[in-house]
Amino acid sequence: MMRTREDLRRTLQTTCVLLLVCLHSVLTRPEEGEIRLVGGASPIEGNIQIYHDHRWGSICDDGWDLRDATVVCRQLGFPRSDFATTASRFGLALRQIWLANVHCWGYERNVTTCRSDGWGSGTECDSNEAAGVICKASTVVRRVARNRPAALFGNRTVAPPAFIISQMNMAATTTTVPVQSVTGSPRVVPTVPRVIPTVSRVVPTVPRVVPTVETTVRTTTPSAGRTVGNTTMMTTTVRRSSGTRSVGTTTAATVTATVLPTPVWNTDFIQADESAGTFHVDNIVYLEKDKRRPMQVRLAGGRNNREGRVEVKFDDSSSATSGSDNGSVPGGAGEWGVICGNGWSLKEADVVCRQLGLGQGARAIQNVIFTGPQRAIILSGVTCAGQEASLMECFHKQVGVAECHGQRESIAGVMCSTELPDLVVDMEFLVSSVYLQDQPMFYLTCAMEENCLSSSAYQLDQKAFKFPWITRRLLRFTLATKNIGKADFVSFIPKHLWQWHACHKHYHSMEVFAHFDILDTAGKKVAEGHKASFCLEDNACDNDWQKKYNCANFGDQGISVGCFDIYKHDVDCQWIDLTDVKPGVYTFKVTVNPDTKVAEMRYDNNVAVCKLYYYDSTAYFDECKLSGSSSIAVGLRG
Template identity: 30%
Template sequence: LTRLRLISCISSISASLAGVLLAEDVDTAKLEVRLVGGPNRCSGRVEVLHNGVWGTVCDDQWDLRDAKVVCRQLGCGTALSAPRESKYGEGKDQIWLSDANCKGTEASLTECKARPWGDNVCNHVEDASVECSGTDIPEPGPIRLVGGPNRCAGRVEVLHEEQWGSVCHDDWDLKDAQVVCKQLGCGDAVLAPIGAKFGRGSDTIWLDDVNCTGVEAALAECPARSWGDHNCYHGEDASAICSDSGITASTSVRLVGGPNRCSGRVEVLHNGVWGTVCDDQWDLRDAKVVCRQLGCGTALSALPESKYGEGKGQIWLTDVNCTGTEASLTECEAKPWGVHICNHVEDASVECSVVDIPEMGPVRLVDGPHKCAGRVEVLHENRWGSVCDDDWDMKDAEVVCKQVGCGSPLSALGGARYGRGPDVIWLDDVQCNGTEESIFDCQARPWGEHNCYHGEDADVVCAGN
């Protein structure tokens, strides 16, 4: 056993020197976990995905609190047991995690304290397992969501004849997305984006003209053309965003240049770039959808001719034709993304009834992949400083994401996942209940009082981008 541990240690050091085990190289929002070798998807050997490779978890310090996090992350109910010593068989290749030390409240295994990726003195005889209560959750079946932040949002792909393929967005709406979300056990449909919002598929297009009523148990039960019969291209791939993804309808639209966040020039997010909407055919029904999407009440007016200033860069949408009942502007009929004969003098605006939403406060997210993910920094005495990750959890992240206008939290991360702050550490032992309007309303130690170093800087990943 000593010899095996030594070999494992040497392998770990070699891999680290090769540069494949650096935590900062990981897109933590897309971390995956699975249970292998068990009687169902909610029991088995724990495996995590890192740098595109699946690996096991060592059972050193493995207990029911760690298992609780895995069960929650998989939507498998509560943890019944945390078996050690490879109860569900020995894994192969990498052992990714060891000495996992979860509190039990984390949303993801990566939020738990543990040794660095691949750093362990274990062998596969010590592979950790879990057994969860939720064995009655429906199998995902031959359908998946690809390219999104987690398994409950992304491009819709279906399995047919052992080949994955996408779904064309012709007639795609919230009823179709509802069936997908229910089939995956991801809650209710929030949005049914069209136009390959989560990237274009690379293989066949299996379904077209899907027309679900919303009560079907699987997408394959909905009326549609025959398998593989379509008149589409991958720029028309359909997507679904489900409630369990943490994404809200408001993350893909914003109002700019107005007196508050509920009035201004309409801008929509596409392919990671914000752009404006042309005022051709822009009317109160379109404005009504925008106001509802932002949680801004009813539409008071739909204004043409850049009332709130001319935008820059892309003009994404034109000839928008909403019925007024859609949950999102992207569900309305319109010309394809970026196709128009407009200029920014024609940028559309809206004015909504609600204006009493709090503005963003002195908090920011730094060094992340986009404005809604990064190291949490707060402003105090005209100086930006970081937050220690002691007691940092999803309730704290919920307050921060809301405060910076980035929707719901996807992850509450510690260990300086987005780099170490260069200056003071302002807050420690932050304990929000999740309903506060600002992180400054949460309980914490006095300003500047902590027992931390910048390797413990707190981070968040929010649903907005």
């Protein structure tokens, strides 16, 4: 009996050990499609091994590039890849080479979803052709979580990251926002995609800024200013003399300015947007008191209550947004009048629609298409930044003194909507795809036709024998634009009016879909480029959205909600010509829908700004961020 119990105890112990071993084997067994890095000096680098059919195998380096490496690094939890290595840089490949000719776009969440020759296709690759990566352990692209719906990835739900939108609005305070992050630690991961890690840091945002103004000053009398909408109205007066002084409260942000011709209550003004450098002005005068009169706004003559010509009335006793006809003095209290349509844009339409609670401006009308009784033009030169809460906060010429060419034919109107597209530039594509290329003129014939090179290229003698072999230094990068709005982004030009370009043999639905700029440290533009929408389509979409637009065979062009349009770095004109630019540190800026010809829910996320480090043989982007177009303004007497 004792021996039987002892045997039973030993049998149970052996069984438990075997069960634990089996359980451990099951729990630690790699999942299909898992990847890992081996042979590197640190966890962020190494040859790639992928698990398939219960075996680890290598990936062949045929066609292996930075886009493929970026997908691998993201799958491993890193933000991006710095280098794509080839020729078994971190040791010989395994005998089993699972994949060959892997080609990724760069947005895939798993390397197995990229195009390849299929499993077991690496039979013709040998052991010194292993593909590898060097991942970036941290990223300079700053992210912060927004209130956006979570997305379902595989069997887990994660909230998609969102870029900080650094806006420059108008007040003298600076706040900081802590940015939470996920530290990216290299590890073997299953095919379920991970959340892209970010950098843990505190990023200052400047919600309201008064810039540092380099000007000639003698005396200043600072006092408490007040902020109305996006405009800081100060009681400070700066008189002309000599010297340099900061006016108001300043922050680390630097600005440039463009003198605009539109007067503000009979004064010119300058509008500044966030960029590098400073601006210089003389005779700066902050308005000493509020000269505005309460303004009522309404729409009239439209087919529905969301459209019509914009009618305004100035009344010292009311600031409502509706009223009745009375009064007799042009621009006086109680009389309804219209606004001159010259210069009327979507920014002004946005403000009107927002003030009336009708959403955003879908169209800005500049001529007479809405019916109604004839009314006097009592307001002209209306200029808004686009973020104002009411039209009363925008700049305009003196009430009742309207300067309007065309008179009756130029009347401001709007069409409002609550469902518009919203484009945002994807930072990761920019950062991971940038490189330099020296391209002979022989390959740039079509690019010259579309004005994609700097002006010096057109001064060359095209009949010279050596002309085809003269090279241009190009900064190439991928531009990925996502529609996060509530409606599809489509061209404002009807399909039958698209322009045919014979050299490239394609149609342009928009002549300028994106604009690229290189600025020096003083904010001066030293190089620029542009990209026409020759093929505006859905290249990739979120899980819950279907591709709709495909430009093949003269198909419809556009960007669906939840989808990306991707102009890859190897596409013609997807560059800036740096031939005449000396190596150094610059500011790179890309703007999509730069002319705001297509209405959007917002425009401050259409601009991406990076610091460009340009050396003799290499270039890279750093400190990328979305840069709002909010502006500041001060009075400038002529």
